Amino acid sequence: MEERPLARSTISRDRFSRLFSIGDRNSPESYSPCLIIGENDPELPISIAPLNLKLDNSVIPSSMEITTRSKLCYPFDRKDTWTASQGLSLPPSLIESNSGEFPSGVEFLPVTWSSLHHDSSLLKTSFQPSIIALMDAPQLSKNTGLIETALFTIRTHFPSSLIWAPGISGPDNCALLSWMGVDIFDLARSRQASSLGVLLTESGPRLPEPSTKEDCSMVSQCQMWTNSISSTRSAIRAGSLRELAELQSKSSPRSVEHLRRHDQLTLEKSGKLGMTQSSVQIGTQLRCHSFESRNDVTIRLWREEISEKYEPPMRMRDVLVLLPCSAKKPYRLSKSHSRFRKSIGNRRVHEIMVTSPLGLVPRELEDIWPAAHYDIPVTGDWDEDELSIIRQMLSRLVERVGYSSIVNHSGIETGLVGINEIDTRKGESAGSKDSLARLKDAVSYSFENESGELDFSPREEKLKSISRFKLGSDEWLDGCQIRGRPPIFTISKDGEQMAKWDPRRGRFLFSKASLKNLWSLGILRKVELIHGIEWTGDIFPNMIEDYDPSILLDDELAVIQEGELLGSARAVAPGWEWPFGPGKLAKSRHRL
Amino acid sequence: MASACGVLGDGSKPVKVHHLIKAPENTPESVSFRESWDASKPVTVYKTPENLPDGTPCTAATVILRSKGCAWWWKSGCTFCGYFNDVRDDVSAEDMFSQWEFAKKNTNQFEDCGMVKVYTSGTFFEDRENPPEWQDLVLRETAQMGLHLVVEAQAQMCTPEKISWVAERHPGCTVAIGLEAYDDRVLRFHVNKGFTTKQWHSAVQMLRDNNLRVKTYLLFKPPFMSEGDALVHTTSWLTKVAPYSDEVSVNPMNIQKNTIVDRLFRNKEYRPPWLWSLVEMILRSHEHLGDDSCRIIVHPTAGGKIRGAHNCGECDSEVVAAIERYSVSGDTEEFSHLECSCKSHWRAEIENDNSFPMPLGFGTFRRGNPTDIVRAP
Numbered sequence: 001m002e003e004r005p006l007a008r009s010t011i012s013r014d015r016f017s018r019l020f021s022i023g024d025r026n027s028p029e030s031y032s033p034c035l036i037i038g039e040n041d042p043e044l045p046i047s048i049a050p051l052n053l054k055l056d057n058s059v060i061p062s063s064m065e066i067t068t069r070s071k072l073c074y075p076f077d078r079k080d081t082w083t084a085s086q087g088l089s090l091p092p093s094l095i096e097s098n099s100g101e102f103p104s105g106v107e108f109l110p111v112t113w114s115s116l117h118h119d120s121s122l123l124k125t126s127f128q129p130s131i132i133a134l135m136d137a138p139q140l141s142k143n144t145g146l147i148e149t150a151l152f153t154i155r156t157h158f159p160s161s162l163i164w165a166p167g168i169s170g171p172d173n174c175a176l177l178s179w180m181g182v183d184i185f186d187l188a189r190s191r192q193a194s195s196l197g198v199l200l201t202e203s204g205p206r207l208p209e210p211s212t213k214e215d216c217s218m219v220s221q222c223q224m225w226t227n228s229i230s231s232t233r234s235a236i237r238a239g240s241l242r243e244l245a246e247l248q249s250k251s252s253p254r255s256v257e258h259l260r261r262h263d264q265l266t267l268e269k270s271g272k273l274g275m276t277q278s279s280v281q282i283g284t285q286l287r288c289h290s291f292e293s294r295n296d297v298t299i300r301l302w303r304e305e306i307s308e309k310y311e312p313p314m315r316m317r318d319v320l321v322l323l324p325c326s327a328k329k330p331y332r333l334s335k336s337h338s339r340f341r342k343s344i345g346n347r348r349v350h351e352i353m354v355t356s357p358l359g360l361v362p363r364e365l366e367d368i369w370p371a372a373h374y375d376i377p378v379t380g381d382w383d384e385d386e387l388s389i390i391r392q393m394l395s396r397l398v399e400r401v402g403y404s405s406i407v408n409h410s411g412i413e414t415g416l417v418g419i420n421e422i423d424t425r426k427g428e429s430a431g432s433k434d435s436l437a438r439l440k441d442a443v444s445y446s447f448e449n450e451s452g453e454l455d456f457s458p459r460e461e462k463l464k465s466i467s468r469f470k471l472g473s474d475e476w477l478d479g480c481q482i483r484g485r486p487p488i489f490t491i492s493k494d495g496e497q498m499a500k501w502d503p504r505r506g507r508f509l510f511s512k513a514s515l516k517n518l519w520s521l522g523i524l525r526k527v528e529l530i531h532g533i534e535w536t537g538d539i540f541p542n543m544i545e546d547y548d549p550s551i552l553l554d555d556e557l558a559v560i561q562e563g564e565l566l567g568s569a570r571a572v573a574p575g576w577e578w579p580f581g582p583g584k585l586a587k588s589r590h591r592l
Numbered sequence: 593m594a595s596a597c598g599v600l601g602d603g604s605k606p607v608k609v610h611h612l613i614k615a616p617e618n619t620p621e622s623v624s625f626r627e628s629w630d631a632s633k634p635v636t637v638y639k640t641p642e643n644l645p646d647g648t649p650c651t652a653a654t655v656i657l658r659s660k661g662c663a664w665w666w667k668s669g670c671t672f673c674g675y676f677n678d679v680r681d682d683v684s685a686e687d688m689f690s691q692w693e694f695a696k697k698n699t700n701q702f703e704d705c706g707m708v709k710v711y712t713s714g715t716f717f718e719d720r721e722n723p724p725e726w727q728d729l730v731l732r733e734t735a736q737m738g739l740h741l742v743v744e745a746q747a748q749m750c751t752p753e754k755i756s757w758v759a760e761r762h763p764g765c766t767v768a769i770g771l772e773a774y775d776d777r778v779l780r781f782h783v784n785k786g787f788t789t790k791q792w793h794s795a796v797q798m799l800r801d802n803n804l805r806v807k808t809y810l811l812f813k814p815p816f817m818s819e820g821d822a823l824v825h826t827t828s829w830l831t832k833v834a835p836y837s838d839e840v841s842v843n844p845m846n847i848q849k850n851t852i853v854d855r856l857f858r859n860k861e862y863r864p865p866w867l868w869s870l871v872e873m874i875l876r877s878h879e880h881l882g883d884d885s886c887r888i889i890v891h892p893t894a895g896g897k898i899r900g901a902h903n904c905g906e907c908d909s910e911v912v913a914a915i916e917r918y919s920v921s922g923d924t925e926e927f928s929h930l931e932c933s934c935k936s937h938w939r940a941e942i943e944n945d946n947s948f949p950m951p952l953g954f955g956t957f958r959r960g961n962p963t964d965i966v967r968a969p
Binding site: 015038039040041055057058060061062064084086088089090091092093094096097098100101110112113115116117118119120122133136137138139141142143151153157166167168170173176184188191192193195196197198200204205206207216251252253254255263301475521573 | 597598599600603606607608609612653756775777778781815816820821824825828852855856858859861862905933936937939940941943944946947948949950951952953954955956962966967968969
């Protein structure tokens with residue numbers, strides 16, 4: 001009987017994790033992340049554990065069967081079984097060789113580090129198995145950098161598949177593995193913990209507490225799993241999985257290593273493959289409460305782009321004013337910044353906020369993701385790492401822009417040499433009367449000997465700067481009129497609305513009229529539809545001929561067919577999920 | 593071997609496992625080690641308690657000689673075998689005679705011994721490996737001394753002519769063949785053994801036809817295999833080869849220097865077996881075979897050490913001693929008193945290996961603080 005795929009729909013996504021509903025989408029019986037249970041495992045509710053595994057190792061190579069515990073495959077008329085063979089596996093360290101007998105399966109596909117390197121059949125990515133099991137995960141997790149690479153590779157080549165890394169998951173790393181792209185977990189480590197008298201909890205392994213009558217039975221271990229899977233699913237919905245993953249990683253040095261290496265890998269791949277998002281829902285927060293938060297690709301890309309790519313407004317490249325950040329975001333809404341701006345009183349100065357973990361935030365970019373959304377614990381002291389990041393970013397920016405002077409109201413020593421710098425704090429608080437007076441004087445002094453060009457529109461400069469930073473060009477704004485009450489602006493040309501600037505979402509909302517110009521200027525990332533198909537509804541995998549792999553979640557995309565611009569759509573999945581991602585990849589917006 | 597590349601491949605053609613096996617032999621460290629020893633003296637000579645073929649307890653002398661090594665190693669080699677460390681291709685016939693004289697002198701002409709095991713890190717009666725005149729001497733001398741002789745051979749080296757030649761010189765002696773696994777896939781892939789089960793059957797028949805005794809070696813937990821799979825398969829192999837053998841010696845894997853298994857061990861991809869697995873294998877196969885068939889011997893080389901079969905560190909010496917006692921007594925009562933908290937840890941590992949797709953095993957550290965053992969990998 002032909003194997004049928006597991007019915008799965010994306011409910012929510014957070015980087016490499018997805019919350020899938022499993023089964024009939026109208027009344028799903030289960031969800032992933034989830035558990036798969038073996039023959040000797042305790043019974044668990046289907047909502048937590050929708051799959052059963054049976055392994056037959058009486059003959060080499062071993063064979064396996066996964067059976068759905070309910071009717072989870074369309075048309076939902078029976079339970080389904082998928083079979084697979086383990087093949088012969090060589091360990092990761094013998095990667096120069098191969099066994100010649102790779103693991104195999106259809107809807108349930110086992111893979112190994114060796115088969116990922118040598119099995120050419122895996123290159124046919126148009127087929128997305130329902131489940132992929134990385135069988136040598138226990139060995140890969142013990143060797144530097146391997147598990148991260150393997151999971152990243154599987155995740156990005158098989159964006160629709162559910163990934164299982166047998167033997168390495170627990171309630172103590174379920175969120176971390178989910179953040180790295182794993183969807184299915186098992187009870188192997190919990191069984192080991194139970195055998196050793198240890199309770200494997202969400203916060204790591206520990207001895208059961210007798211005073212509260214805890215025990216380490218498999219029933220108790222399963223309760224820990226239920227708690228952990230619930231937390232993970234909830235965090236994916238809330239977009240806060242990173243925080244949970246960071247929290248969990250603290251329970252094991254290996255987990256911290258995995259998170260750091262995963263962060264480094266995603267940063268290295270982010271140039272070609274879209275993984276992050278260009279804007280976020282209102283109310284989203286980026287809580288950077290731990291040291292590990294600084295390594296996330298969102299933070300590191302910001303720092304890299306400000307240092308190497310960001311160009312300040314043309315008329316604000318002379319005097320740089322460094323200001324401290326504020327807890328309130330965007331900063332301009334804080335009382336302290338309102339006082340700073342009053343003291344500065346000059347629209348030609350370029351204001352940059354000094355902060356952590358983003359390093360530097362130019363005033364014009366304070367509304368966009370993640371500058372308007374991050375939150376950090378504030379102690380009033382900088383650590384060496386934070387200072388080093390700020391100094392490096394500042395040094396590079398000052399070198400590139402060529403400011404003539406710096407008014408430093410941030411309170412940190414910049415370490416810059418060869419540039420005129422005025423310290424306006426003199427060891428006092430940023431909001432003190434004297435500091436503010438010195439700030440005012442310093443700004444006035446900096447412009448004393450020249451009148452400067454004052455005939456420019458700060459709002460235009462701001463939008464152009466944002467456009468350069470987010471879209472790579474501001475050309476589309478040439479000749480546009482900008483109206484509206486700050487911070488919301490309407491951008492029109494020849495009386496026709498081209499776009500709106502939505503500061504609460506930190507994004508441009510483009511009108512239909514702007515699309516041709518944006519496309520011809522190469523500003524929009526594209527999705528090309530298959531020749532001959534009719535574009536109705538949203539964009540799905542079976543419609544795609546070509547696409548830009550660097551698509552970010554929430555990007556406005558140009559929809560193209562046979563070289564012609566048909567309209568636009570908004571990406572609901574980042575580039576790594578294209579073109580074979582699960583379900584809808586972009587939501588249609590405009591049709592020309 | 594496929595030459596195509598997968599999603600992580602860089603386009604390079606995969607090499608055969610054979611190349612990985614041979615590579616360590618030529619490292620400067622290996623060469624220098626081999627050149628450091630004196631070819632006129634054997635590797636070691638020692639005595640152990642043993643049983644004669646009729647079951648009479650005796651003392652056995654074991655002589656391990658420095659030879660030219662195994663003809664199969666010259667071509668390829670087994671994944672676990674580190675005997676190449678003790679062989680050199682310039683060992684002469686004179687050296688072999690000298691080593692044999694040394695062994696006799698060292699044991700005072702095998703005084704008090706009923707048995708002598710002569711091991712050459714290859715096939716005793718293979719003429720390319722050992723000089724025929726030396727073979728002749730050893731076979732005749734041991735027969736004249738009334739010693740029961742045990743020699744080793746690869747199955748494919750057994751020819752009707754040679755076996756009858758051996759039987760003429762030392763009637764009734766024992767020829768031990770390292771079968772390792774009664775599964776052709778395992779022989780080819782996991783062990784790279786160089787012969788098949790069919791060749792082994794043929795060799796056994798030759799030995800039987802010449803009234804020689806058959807000793808079969810099996811390997812517990814070859815590389816690329818989980819603990820759970822090793823327990824299932826070795827138990828099965830043991831029950832299958834026993835009817836063809838006078839003795840079956842199951843050798844739990846120990847990590848020999850510069851082998852493939854050593855490489856895996858250092859990369860945390862392989863752990864030697866649990867001692868509990870050996871006990872379980874003995875109990876399961878003993879129940880299946882009954883008492884009247886062939887003798888089962890298990891000598892856990894480096895037992896209790898991290899590079900040999902081991903448990904938690906607390907119970908190891910007791911379990912090793914029980915296994916050794918069983919090898920002599922054949923009585924499963926030797927295990928009846930054994931108990932340790934690590935047994936449940938072992939059982940969980942077996943259950944994990946047998947429940948989930950982890951062909952290289954779930955195994956983690958067995959020693960130390962339980963909370964740390966469980967910490968996320």
